[in-house]
Amino acid sequence: MAHHPPAAGRPRTFGTATRGETVPTVPPASTETAVDVTALLERGRNLATPVLRAAVDRLAPPMDTVAAYHFGWIDAAGNPADGDGGKAVRPALAVLSAEVTGAAPETGVPGAVAVELVHNFSLLHDDLMDGDEQRRHRDTVWKVHGPAQAILVGDALFALANEVLLELGTVEAGRATRRLTCATRALIDGQAQDISYEHRESVSVEECLEMEGNKTGALLACASSIGAVLGGADDATADALERYGYHLGLAFQAVDDLLGIWGDPDATGKQTWSDLRQRKKSLPVVAALAAGGPASERLGEILAADAKSSDFENFSEEEFAARAALIEEAGGREWTAEEARRQHTIAISALDAVGMPDRVRAAFTALADFVVVRKR
Amino acid sequence: MAHHPPAAGRPRTFGTATRGETVPTVPPASTETAVDVTALLERGRNLATPVLRAAVDRLAPPMDTVAAYHFGWIDAAGNPADGDGGKAVRPALAVLSAEVTGAAPETGVPGAVAVELVHNFSLLHDDLMDGDEQRRHRDTVWKVHGPAQAILVGDALFALANEVLLELGTVEAGRATRRLTCATRALIDGQAQDISYEHRESVSVEECLEMEGNKTGALLACASSIGAVLGGADDATADALERYGYHLGLAFQAVDDLLGIWGDPDATGKQTWSDLRQRKKSLPVVAALAAGGPASERLGEILAADAKSSDFENFSEEEFAARAALIEEAGGREWTAEEARRQHTIAISALDAVGMPDRVRAAFTALADFVVVRKR
Numbered sequence: 001m002a003h004h005p006p007a008a009g010r011p012r013t014f015g016t017a018t019r020g021e022t023v024p025t026v027p028p029a030s031t032e033t034a035v036d037v038t039a040l041l042e043r044g045r046n047l048a049t050p051v052l053r054a055a056v057d058r059l060a061p062p063m064d065t066v067a068a069y070h071f072g073w074i075d076a077a078g079n080p081a082d083g084d085g086g087k088a089v090r091p092a093l094a095v096l097s098a099e100v101t102g103a104a105p106e107t108g109v110p111g112a113v114a115v116e117l118v119h120n121f122s123l124l125h126d127d128l129m130d131g132d133e134q135r136r137h138r139d140t141v142w143k144v145h146g147p148a149q150a151i152l153v154g155d156a157l158f159a160l161a162n163e164v165l166l167e168l169g170t171v172e173a174g175r176a177t178r179r180l181t182c183a184t185r186a187l188i189d190g191q192a193q194d195i196s197y198e199h200r201e202s203v204s205v206e207e208c209l210e211m212e213g214n215k216t217g218a219l220l221a222c223a224s225s226i227g228a229v230l231g232g233a234d235d236a237t238a239d240a241l242e243r244y245g246y247h248l249g250l251a252f253q254a255v256d257d258l259l260g261i262w263g264d265p266d267a268t269g270k271q272t273w274s275d276l277r278q279r280k281k282s283l284p285v286v287a288a289l290a291a292g293g294p295a296s297e298r299l300g301e302i303l304a305a306d307a308k309s310s311d312f313e314n315f316s317e318e319e320f321a322a323r324a325a326l327i328e329e330a331g332g333r334e335w336t337a338e339e340a341r342r343q344h345t346i347a348i349s350a351l352d353a354v355g356m357p358d359r360v361r362a363a364f365t366a367l368a369d370f371v372v373v374r375k376r
Numbered sequence: 377m378a379h380h381p382p383a384a385g386r387p388r389t390f391g392t393a394t395r396g397e398t399v400p401t402v403p404p405a406s407t408e409t410a411v412d413v414t415a416l417l418e419r420g421r422n423l424a425t426p427v428l429r430a431a432v433d434r435l436a437p438p439m440d441t442v443a444a445y446h447f448g449w450i451d452a453a454g455n456p457a458d459g460d461g462g463k464a465v466r467p468a469l470a471v472l473s474a475e476v477t478g479a480a481p482e483t484g485v486p487g488a489v490a491v492e493l494v495h496n497f498s499l500l501h502d503d504l505m506d507g508d509e510q511r512r513h514r515d516t517v518w519k520v521h522g523p524a525q526a527i528l529v530g531d532a533l534f535a536l537a538n539e540v541l542l543e544l545g546t547v548e549a550g551r552a553t554r555r556l557t558c559a560t561r562a563l564i565d566g567q568a569q570d571i572s573y574e575h576r577e578s579v580s581v582e583e584c585l586e587m588e589g590n591k592t593g594a595l596l597a598c599a600s601s602i603g604a605v606l607g608g609a610d611d612a613t614a615d616a617l618e619r620y621g622y623h624l625g626l627a628f629q630a631v632d633d634l635l636g637i638w639g640d641p642d643a644t645g646k647q648t649w650s651d652l653r654q655r656k657k658s659l660p661v662v663a664a665l666a667a668g669g670p671a672s673e674r675l676g677e678i679l680a681a682d683a684k685s686s687d688f689e690n691f692s693e694e695e696f697a698a699r700a701a702l703i704e705e706a707g708g709r710e711w712t713a714e715e716a717r718r719q720h721t722i723a724i725s726a727l728d729a730v731g732m733p734d735r736v737r738a739a740f741t742a743l744a745d746f747v748v749v750r751k752r
Contacts, residue, residue, distance in 0.1 A: 060565045060568055060569075062568070062572070063564075063568055121531075125527050125528075125531060128523075128527065129523070129524040129527055129528065147504075147505070147523075148505040148571055151501050151504065151505055151527060152501075152505065152564060152567060152568055152571070154531075155497075155501060155530075155531075155534070155564050156561065156564045158531070158534060158535075159534075159557055159560045159561045159564060160561070162538060162553065162554075162557040163554075163557050163558070163561065166550060166553055166554035166557060167554065169550075169554075171547060171550070173550065174542060174545075174547070174549065174550030174553070177538065177542055177550070177553065178538075178539075178542035178543065178545075181535055181538040181539050181542060182539070184531075184535045185532065185535045185536070185539065188439075188528060188531050188532045188535060189436045191528060192436055192438070192439055192528055193436075195524055195528070196438070
């Protein structure tokens with residue numbers, strides 16, 4: 001890794017930012033071409049959602065109902081709901097990437113749907129493995145419908161992802177499925193790492209970045225290239241778009257890790273100090289621990305004691321705030337914000353290797369900017 | 377369904393066969409061409425196993441170890457083991473089906489490996505969903521390595537199955553993956569039906585057959601055609617071979633259901649009256665309940681009482697034997713044996729639609745004969 005954790009004793013170059021403040025980021029790069037990010041996200045959502053719903057409708061009962069609950073289309077009682085479908089960055093990227101090849105955005109739709117199916121397959125299984133009871137402000141599937149349905153419907157969504165692509169019957173669909181399969185394997189590797197890290201005393205910054213690359217980078221890489229692959233792009237183009245998406249994923253995750261500690265609960269929908277409550281060894285934490293110096297050492301002692309504490313769940317707001325302050329003092333917050341900027345820059349420069357219309361490139365840039373300035 | 381459960385009051389045309397006796401079947405059809413079934417099974421196993429092991433070795437730790445335990449290659453302590461790899465009918469069929477097109481049996485190997493990976497993905501997940509603690513005479517993966525590893529490694533094997541096929545990079549591989557995906561969806565549908573039937577008071581013969589077609593027929597169908605697809609067979613040929621495999625799967629399952637009640641524990645490795653102990657609504661049971669007549673009605677009353685009994689697990693050998701005798705008296709045993717013969721006949725006749733060397737056809741026939749006369 002070219003980019004090291006903050007050195008011990010390094011002067012704090014950042015202010016006294018508090019929870020809820022916007023994460024410091026680059027200014028939007030695309031000032032000359034105005035891009036409406038909201039419209040880009042909406043286009044992806046509008047194109048992908050009907051096809052996604054039709055795919056999920058193919059599932060045999062009761063799996064169709066369980067999946068519809070997971071996606072937020074119905075509530076636990078089976079009544080229609082207007083759930084939070086998330087930011088929909090992946091579908092926006094998938095349909096945009098089709099335009100790299102000069103194809104219509106619609107060409108990317110089966111790719112957008114397949115990526116969303118794989119993403120949600122992994123959420124269903126990860127929530128069960130991790131014992132997470134809440135997702136998108138609602139009870140998780142295993143909580144509502146039981147572990148067997150979470151396993152089964154996850155499996156079904158994974159199979160459906162391949163089906164949606166392969167039924168196109170084209171050579172391009174085969175190539176897209178192969179890339180999606182690689183991304184899925186990385187996703188599974190990342191979850192395996194995440195589980196094993198939980199039981200370990202210390203995790204290095206490199207290990208954390210590798211895990212985040214697998215859990216977040218790989219599928220965003222696939223989302224950013226799959227439309228182009230379906231549009232007939234060659235491997236070099238697809239690889240460059242994957243690089244864009246992979247590094248964008250790492251930027252996305254760095255921001256997520258910042259929001260997981262300092263995010264505004266009203267915006268994120270999570271508890272205050274959410275990742276600290278879960279003892280997550282996220283980037284700010286591992287960077288702070290790796291930094292050395294008095295604050296880093298004190299943090300290490302406190303977290304080691306926390307790991308053995310039986311009273312951890314009853315900790316007060318102030319106790320978590322004190323830990324967050326130590327992470328910040330040791331440089332973990334600034335290092336992670338800098339890491340987000342660094343990964344954002346690598347993502348943008350990966351686009352240089354791909355010939356595409358200016359409008360499409362501006363849209364990729366605007367989506368990258370959006371990912372690093374978001375508050376949720 | 378053209379074939380109805382035994383009618384009420386129909387005279388028993390079968391003898392007083394007891395547990396451990398060979399299930400009555402058709403005589404081997406291929407008397408004119410001597411086929412060594414043991415050699416066919418061994419060929420499939422010998423060709424597929426090294427490639428399967430190499431694929432599993434690609435998994436990141438600890439998933440590689442967990443998978444190796446599941447396949448019986450190592451024991452729970454990590455020492456090399458020589459586990460029971462099963463009968464290996466699927467790999468034998470997959471490599472044989474390549475020869476339909478005049479290709480070498482090796483052409484079918486990636487298909488054989490992919491089918492085995494999907495089969496074992498489903499075993500890992502099904503054992504966890506069903507709470508089964510034993511498989512192939514050993515503790516199941518979730519018992520030894522925990523539920524999270526069972527989910528994760530199952531997911532990884534499913535992804536690996538697609539990878540093994542799609543990395544061939546051919547149009548045929550795309551077609552093979554699409555067929556495998558359909559089979560996997562059917563497998564998942566079958567497990568969903570199996571789970572929902574457990575909670576139901578009664579299951580019809582048709583529902584039971586549909587479930588068994590999904591859980592057993594679909595993947596055997598894929599195994600019987602995937603080598604041919606990889607060898608360039610057209611869709612009509614692949615469809616006919618799938619029909620052979622699907623009906624062979626139903627014959628296989630009918631025999632399995634007979635062995636699940638009347639099988640010899642020394643041969644099956646299961647407890648006596650295994651399926652009865654698990655309250656499985658298998659074919660002999662549902663056929664007996666559907667038959668009508670005094671024995672059928674008495675059986676229905678007893679099983680309804682059993683379902684509410686809190687003492688069921690302490691039932692004696694004699695109590696299970698009495699239930700098995702009633703199932704037999706109501707005609708459930710003979711109906712299921714007849715169903716195995718009927719499905720065997722349909723499977724063999726599906727081969728008529730496919731031009732293939734006599735030697736290959738004789739081998740398909742011999743494997744079908746083997747499936748219905750096996751004792752385990």
